Amino acid sequence: MNKTKITQTLMAVMVGSALLSGSALAATESTSSSLGNKIDSSANKVSSFMGDSSVTAKVKAALVDDNAIKSTDISVATEKGVVTLSGFVTSQSQAEAAVAVAQKVEGVKSVSDKLHVRDSKSSSLKGYAGDAATTSEIKAKLLADDIVPSRNIKVETTDGVVQLSGTVTTKAQSDRAESIAKAIEGVKSVKNDLTVKS
Known part of the structure; x- marks a missing residue:
């Protein structure tokens, strides 16, 4: 009778150990899976950022390579494959050409055209210097402001x-x-083309 009780006790201990091991293994797998998901998410964010940077570089290169487009006043930004072109061009046809060039670049999902046509009158050197001073002053005021990033x-x-x-x-x-x-x-x-992103 004593042997039966010892055997039952040993069996209960073994079954309990097996159950504990199984739940610990399940918890480890769950933690491992959660950690894996976090790593995958971080890798996707880095990959998305690197992809956007690559697309931006390709679009800038394509604009520079196109002799019909004066690209020095065009800014390029990419977020999740959406390319935003901003700045100034000399004509509406230049803006359309820039958008067409950007759309052909691999990795571009769509193009947001925020280009503005510069006044047709020729800019003088004095005007350019004034514009540069204005830009610098605005940047300085924005930098000193507590609200604006x-x-x-x-x-x-x-x-x-x-x-x-x-x-x-x-x-x-x-x-x-x-x-x-x-x-x-x-x-x-002022042409406010700022994007509000929460």
Whole structure:
């Protein structure tokens, strides 16, 4: 009778150990799976960022290679395969050509055209110097502001027309950046092409 109790006790201990081992293994697999998912998610974010950087570089190269497009005043940004072209061009046909070139680049899902046609009058050297000074002053004011994330905002000025592009996290930041630019002497108008991204 004593042997039977010992055998039952040993069996209970073995079954209990097996159950504990099984649940520990399941917990380890669950943790491992969770960790694997986190690593995959991080890798996807890095891959997406690297892919966007690569697309941006390819689009810039394609614009430079196209002799019909004056690309020095065109900015290129890519997010999740969506390319945004901003800046100034000399004509509407230049803007259309730039969009067409960008659309042909491998990895581009779509193109957002935020290009502006520069006034047809020729820009003088004095005008260019004034625009450069205006751009610098706006950048300095944005940098000194507590609300606006200035590192995410690109400022371009042509003939007193200021274009703001890039991303901000709130509408208030977009409005604040625009009001700072409008307050600068010599600014005729502000084209606010900032994207609000939460």
